[in-house]
Amino acid sequence: MxxxxxxxxxxxxxxxxxxxxxxxxxxxxxxxxxxxxxxxxxxxxxxxxxxxxxxDIPELVKIRDIQSEGQWVSLKAKVVQLWTSESESIAQAGLIGDETGTIKFTKWAKSDLPLVEEGKCYMFKNVVTDEWQGRFQVNFNKNTEIQEIEENIEVGSSVEEITGAIMNIQSGSGLIKRCESCNRALVKGSCGEHGKVEGKYDLRVKAVIDDGKIVQDILLNKDTIETLTGITLDSAKEMVAEALDPSVVLDALADKLVGRYFKVQGPKIGRYMLVEEIQKMPVASDHEIKELIAQVEAL
Ligand SMILES: [Zn+2]
The missing domain is CATH 1.10.8 (Helicase, Ruva Protein; domain 3)
Known part of the structure; x- marks a missing residue:
């Protein structure tokens, strides 16, 4: 054997x-x-x-093909996002991506590797795959080599689909203001990067959808919200001006979304699915259910 x-x-x-x-x-x-x-x-x-x-010739793989932990692989990928880490043992953490999707990475402080920058592409040689709470990730350690590469990698996203009920809409939804310079959502009129700014209005919904098995955080942008609910950026501004209370928009959106069934589709970035397509799913009305029962009884 x-x-x-x-x-x-x-x-x-x-x-x-x-x-x-x-x-x-x-x-x-x-x-x-x-x-x-x-x-x-x-x-x-x-x-x-x-x-x-x-x-020193580890297998060059695509992110989609990482399906087990404890494997030594190499990746050509772009740094999509860097996260701030609270842990001293972690030098950098975030998301890297290639044509087939994105994956979380952790670069240990002990690894003594060069800093990577958002938006730049690298050859990551000798990284170890790992699994955390059901999701795969890669770790960079002292055996890892990082080389910046010239080619630009178009980061693809694995589009996923869920059909379920929207359970709740979170704060930070509705009519919001964004920083004109960096597009971050303002908190109390302040940008995390640029301080107090005038800002521009936008519509956003952060919600949770539940298909009975999993619960997924979703983000809806202005265009999706306008098409789906009929509440436009302009009408939202009017509602707020009339009620003198920004929460009216959130309430109106909740009224149209919470407890209803939708099929949503989009790429998953971190914990959020960025919804690109949303479709209302019909749920039988009481009247339809009574008719169905009557039909069955008549058989
Ligand atoms: Zn800003």
Whole structure:
């Protein structure tokens, strides 16, 4: 059995231009499996990792293909977003993306790697895949190499779809103001980056949709809100001017959205799905249900 696994691994290594004698793989596997009683899969992974690190030619993969933890891989990706981290052990964290999607990354402080910048593209060699709360991520450690690359990577997003009920609309929804310079939503007339600014009006909905199995945070932009609810930016401004209370818009939106069924589609960025398409799903009315029951009873 060990010989067979060794042959499989040798083939896999050859495909990656790594030449390792079959006997060497065999003896490593033999030691791990028979001497140290390591489970077969783990032994395989361990041997693979040893050579990947040594040869410095780890497998170049696409983000979509990261489906297991503990793998050493290389990625060509763009830094989509950097997050502020509270932990001293983390140098940088955020999202990187390639044509197939985005993934969270963590760069450990101990790794002593160069700082990456938002919007720049890099070759990330020797990163380790990991899983946290059901989602895959990659970690950069002291075996990792980061090189900036010239080519620009168009970050694709894996579009997802959920059909469910909107459970609630969160504060920060409705008629909001954004900073003219950086587009951040203002909090009490203030931009996190530019301080007190005049700002420009926008419509936004942050909500939660529940399909019975999962609960997903969603973001609706102005165009989607206008088409879906008939509440436009202009009519929202009028409502606020009349009521002298900005919360009327949020209430009016909640009235049209909460407790109703929708099919939403869009890319997931971090915890939010950015809704690109939304469709009202018909829910049978009381009258329709009574008619259906009558029909069934008549059979
Ligand atoms: Zn700003």
């Amino acid at each position: 060990i010989k067979e696994i060794a042959e499989q691994l040798k083939t896999r290594f050859s495909e990656m231009d790594i030449e390792v004698p079959l006997e060497e793989i065999e003896s490593k596997l033999d030691a791990l499996i028979n001497e140290y009683r390591v489970p077969v899969d783990e032994a395989k992974r361990s041997v693979v990792n040893q050579y990947l690190r040594k040869s």
